[in-house]
Amino acid sequence: MPRALVRPLLLAAALAGAFFCGRFAVANAAAAEDALAGQLTPSATPGLLGPITSAGRKGWDCKPEHAAASASVHAAELPAAPDTR
Amino acid sequence: MRISVLATLIALLTTTAALSQTYPGAMPVPRTTSAPALADLAKQREVEERFRIGLAALSAANYKGAAAEFARVVAINPAEPKGSTARYDLAIAYANLQREDDAAAQLRAAIELDPGFLAAMANLVAVDLARGDFTEARSVADRFLALAPDSARALYARGIVALGTGDAATAREDFGKLLHSNPAYAVAHYDLAIAEERLGHMDAAERELRTALSLAPTYARAEFALGAVLLRQGRRSEARDAFVRTMQDASGDPALLNIAAAMRDSIAI
Secondary structure, three states: OOHHHHHHHHHHHHHHHHHHHHHHHHHHHHHHHHHHOOOOOOOOOOOOOOOOOOOOOOOOOOHHHHHHHOOOOOOOOOOOOOOOO | OHHHHHHHHHHHHHHHHHHOOOOOOOOOOOOOOOHHHHHHHHHHHHHHHHHHHHHHHHHOOOHHHHHHHHHHHHHHOOOOOHHHHHHHHHHHHHHHOOOHHHHHHHHHHHHHHOOOOHHHHHHHHHHHHHHOOHHHHHHHHHHHHHHOOOOHHHHHHHHHHHHHOOOHHHHHHHHHHHHHHOOOOHHHHHHHHHHHHHOOOHHHHHHHHHHHHHHOOOOHHHHHHHHHHHHHOOOHHHHHHHHHHHHHHOOOOHHHHHHHHHHHHHOOO
């Protein structure tokens, strides 16, 4: 192959490579964003509040009813984050 | 000398009083010979006993035994508050036996007997989410919140239901209100971020996720969500770093670990 042709051919190959890599990168990014759809899920459903004695929810110190009414997340027995400071 | 004798005597009397047993007063004996009144007293006694046995069974995780006791109490149909309470406790037993439809039916009946029964509403929302009945979950959560507007559980429950049904605006409002009284609750910052992301507010979503991570540095789901938000903003290098950090923190969650690894590998820097 004449030497004069080598450089243009190499340049064309590099450009084609860059072009296709870019295409794949864009395709990958689009696929990544598609894969993300539906992956951002809400936190867990809170667990059930505990049982109540025969005195009923208005009985002395009914813990589940207090938990249901409380403004504090700790008293409400909501899910905890890992390693919460 | 006299003083020391007196002190010893007082000490002895105090010790004797402390060691002496106290006995409960005698149970009142039914003062009736009327057959219906005696039958009613026997039913009351049975209800009390079955509650006691049922609660012991629940605490021992014997859900089948507990269900049998509370089902019998429900069949006796005692007056309030025992009627709604027996149904509430029966629902807990059913939910643990994976009989979610039966649990929901008992909780509905409990709320019908006692329309202000917040704990029953809280549990019905949880059971409905497990059953996939988002329509009833939303309706009960709305009622729960109307009765207890400051309740952390009501706000959280409706926020989760709203996110599950595509109502990001309500979720944003509920988690925002929950954070107003509980600003250090990382989970609510995460859920608020999900709502903001769905509303297209990427800056707000990023801010909430960074707050969640400052409160709970190994919160892998928050780190993953941050990666997703950064990716949507075109900040690929930062997104990739977030997915790498997710992989470090998600050792207990193989599904999250896999998706984070796939995301990291898909991002060409």
